[in-house]
Amino acid sequence: MLDPRKLLLLRELARRGTIAAVAQAVTFTPSAVSQQLAALEREAGVPLLERTGRTVTLTAAGHLLVEHAQAVLEQLERASAALAATRGGPSGPLRVGAFPTAARVLLPPALAALTGAHPGLRPMVAEIDPADVSAALRAGELDVALVHEYDSVPPVTDASIETEPLFSEPIYLTDRPSVAAARADAWITNKPGTLCHTMAIRACQAAGFEPSVRHHIDDFDTVLAFAAAGQGVALVPHLAAINPPADVPLTRLPLRRRTLAAFRKGYGEHPAVLAAVSAFRTAAARLPL
Structure with missing residues (x-):
């Protein structure tokens, strides 16, 4: 019998x-x-790994087993969710991941409604970049997370993760009427490796230039403060620009950011995850979009 815990390590x-x-x-x-x-x-009876010095790669049999492992682990998630549903309403810890804008704007009303309806539920929030969410969900560090994706950045797919869309919002450019008009400007972007950074770089490339990035800042309030101080131009999502500095003009662009709830495949029927996603959706419907 193959051990699911070992299958998770192979995956x-x-x-x-x-x-x-x-x-x-x-x-x-x-x-x-x-x-x-x-x-x-x-346990498998065949070589799954090929070792060359310190390098380890999967054999053909190893790759085949990974495909089956995903189906096995997904079924176990469904079983866990089904058993939780027999115990009554949502209760216990719920580990929630969120990017900073969602943590600040969406989560407070969502969590207030969630814990009001389910007093036994204990949400625990950790800020995390969407690029790191899949790994955290697979490792069991999170139960559900808020992630985002952009029009100009193809989403990274993960067979072990599923998502539900919540809302979308426009993107704004500070201080200039178009991205092309900011060709000669210094730019403020998020740190490399984040989806927001990739979105800004690709928006500039689509306008025919590589941006001259002067500052790497993840917090959009700080980004807007830098823009107000004349330290560069930036792309900012709507939720981060609800109350911008008075002296920072914003131009709405034909780009959008979409926010989704993410969770392990098979785990979406868990009562706590169902309740959380419902609370996220209700709070999202009340956002000033």
Whole structure:
């Protein structure tokens, strides 16, 4: 019988590429991960890993087992959700991930309604960039998360994660009538590796130039303060620009950011996740969009 816990480690190795990265994600030692994967090979009866020095890659059989592992783990998530539903209403801890704008604007009313309707539920929020959410969900560090995607940035798909759309919002440019008009300006973007940074770079590339990035700032309130001080131009989503500084003109662009709820496949029927997504959707319907 194949151990689902070992299958999870194999799936993470397929996604992360190294034993060390898997160990960090699941808070094991690299030695423990290696031992578990070796035990899985013995259970499977065929080589799953090919080791060359310190490099480990999956064999054809390893890749085949990862495909089946995803289906097995998804069914286990469904079973966990179904069992939770038999225990009554949502209760216990609920680990929620959110990017900063959503944490500030959407979560306070959503969590107030959620805990008011379900006093036994204990939401615990952690700020996280959407680019890191899939790994955190797969590792069990989060139960549900708010993520975003942009028109100009194709979403990163993950077979183990599913999403539900909540709302979309326009994007604004500070101080200039168009992206092309900001060709010669200094730019303020989010840190490299974030979706917001990628969106800004691609918007400039679509206008025919590479931006000269002077500042990397993730907090949009700070971004607007820098723009007000003449330190550069920036792209800012609507929720971050509800109350902009008076001396920062904003131009609405034909770009949008979409916010979604994300959770592990099969786990969406868990009572706590269902209640959270419902609360997110209700709060989103009341946003000043």
